[in-house]
Amino acid sequence: MMIKRLKQWLTLVPREQVLPPEQEVAVAALLSEVMMADGEAGDDESARLEVLLGRLFNQPREQVHEWLQQGRAKQEEAVSLYEFTSRLKALPVTEREAILLALWHMALADGRLDPQEEAIVRQVADLLYIPHSRFIWLKHRAEGELDGE
Template sequence: MLSGLKQFFEKNLSKQNESKKMSDELAIACLLAEVIFADNEFDQQEWQTLLGRLKRSLDLSDEALNELADSAKEQVQQASDLYQFTSVVKALAYEKRIDLLQGLWHVAYADGKIDPHEEHIIRRISELIGLTHRDFIQAKLSQAKD
């Protein structure tokens, strides 16, 4: 009886863990959305920039892109911390993490101003995904010029 109970729990827990896995694309979209909500304001220019950034880097239909972005928005509003997103992204190649960092700044600059909360969340994300302060500054300066 105990072995049957053990098998039941192992089977159900493994299914639960599989369903909780987050795709790289969703994690990236969530981190971009975190910047939008960092200042407690939803800015349409920043949202459009997020969509443009995702469209540039992912080969998705407009419908799939909107579903991904809406899912990211929902995930961010329910999240209690950044770890569930950054833990996925930290495993990506350095170049992809740099591209994300540049995207974070791109979204932050979309409304023409950088809120201190936006800068703070970008700094935290940068640290949590294993990038250096130098990477943080270079990405900021490269997006400020655009």
């Protein structure tokens, strides 16, 4: 059921456009940042992170692992989220919203929304020029999809 729901919301991202590797690594770093925000990254969250990246970019597990390693290395060096979002803000709005929805799914992966996770998603939404109304709509959509699992 979860995979079916992920496929539904991932249709927001046009499959024919392949992002440059630095953008994919930036998304991996942002998802990892949300996962680590509450200081508790369990196996279920790590698995969800891999699924989200694999489905978002329609890539095999090996490629996802490479992005995660690169993303985590960049995340440790980064001083702000801007270092990642600056690579993504020129994307079409549908792709930016798909990324934000993935961040919401990551934030909700453990069944609860930590205030620090929400703060990161909010900051990313602002840096990607996603209006607050869409930010809230995407949050409710992710919560609804979580309830439907």
